[in-house]
Amino acid sequence: MIETSALSVRLGEREVLTDVDLSVRRGEWLAIIGPNGAGKSTLLKAIMGVVAHRGDVMVGGRAARTLRPRDRARLVAYAPQTPSLPPDMTVYEYALLGRTPYISYLGRESRHDREVTGSVLERLDLAEFAERRLGELSGGERQRVVLARALAQQAPALLLDEPTTALDLGHQQQVLELVDRLRLADELTVVTTLHDLTLAGQYADRLLLLADGRAVAAGQPGQVLTEALVGTHFDARVEISLGPGGRPVVHLVRGSS
Numbered sequence: 001m002i003e004t005s006a007l008s009v010r011l012g013e014r015e016v017l018t019d020v021d022l023s024v025r026r027g028e029w030l031a032i033i034g035p036n037g038a039g040k041s042t043l044l045k046a047i048m049g050v051v052a053h054r055g056d057v058m059v060g061g062r063a064a065r066t067l068r069p070r071d072r073a074r075l076v077a078y079a080p081q082t083p084s085l086p087p088d089m090t091v092y093e094y095a096l097l098g099r100t101p102y103i104s105y106l107g108r109e110s111r112h113d114r115e116v117t118g119s120v121l122e123r124l125d126l127a128e129f130a131e132r133r134l135g136e137l138s139g140g141e142r143q144r145v146v147l148a149r150a151l152a153q154q155a156p157a158l159l160l161d162e163p164t165t166a167l168d169l170g171h172q173q174q175v176l177e178l179v180d181r182l183r184l185a186d187e188l189t190v191v192t193t194l195h196d197l198t199l200a201g202q203y204a205d206r207l208l209l210l211a212d213g214r215a216v217a218a219g220q221p222g223q224v225l226t227e228a229l230v231g232t233h234f235d236a237r238v239e240i241s242l243g244p245g246g247r248p249v250v251h252l253v254r255g256s257s
């Protein structure tokens, strides 16, 4: 569903992504992990075509650079890490923007668009916030609103940049479970960056470890979340045990530096 080959990005003087190849099948969940500055967000932005890149991006079997923005938006929804939100817009109005690719240029949203938007807000515990202004929300509420807009887009692929960082434990679980349910029900393809390695290992089918803009490891969670790889690339001392479903759980070891 999503493929990149030799994807490279230069920002200013710096090469921040170098020759990244990835392939995510329909219905698969890929988590991109890596230390701060590794290039995770840049990789998602390059797939979305919002930063200039070299190399190829294919979405749904088509070269992404040949897709019109509207067609790309019907194929891939993207929830950025820190979008700028118009403070006076309401939660409902913002989530409804996810329906833009389906509304004709001079047209208005349909009843179906409003229903989809309302149901996404409900599933994200945001129905009671529908009329609240974005400038009056907490960080975690804002993060769920950004996700709501992406889900309202009902695209077959979902790119989520750190979707859980500002969320409390219950909402982290709620958001990841919702994404997982949608993935299983509709065969959504999910690519998400995640700092929480244990969560990444619990939810993703495969992990891609980026370091200094290069893909340094890829595979099933148990193949990538090893003490050696995490220790080397995150400069951290960790112990890894087996958790639910035999998937790895990453523990920081105190007293190391």
Ligand SMILES: Nc1ncnc2c1ncn2[C@@H]1O[C@H](COP(=O)(O)OP(=O)(O)OP(=O)(O)O)[C@@H](O)[C@H]1O
Pocket: 011, 012, 013, 014, 016, 034, 035, 036, 037, 038, 039, 040, 041, 042, 043
């Ligand atoms: N506009 C820019 N000009 C120059 N360098 C940039 C620009 N934007 C980002 N960078 C650099 O590109 C590198 C990759 O940034 P990116 O945001 O993709 O990393 P990340 O892995 O998502 O990091 P984090 O975990 O901190 O969110 C970083 O070193 C960053 O400083």
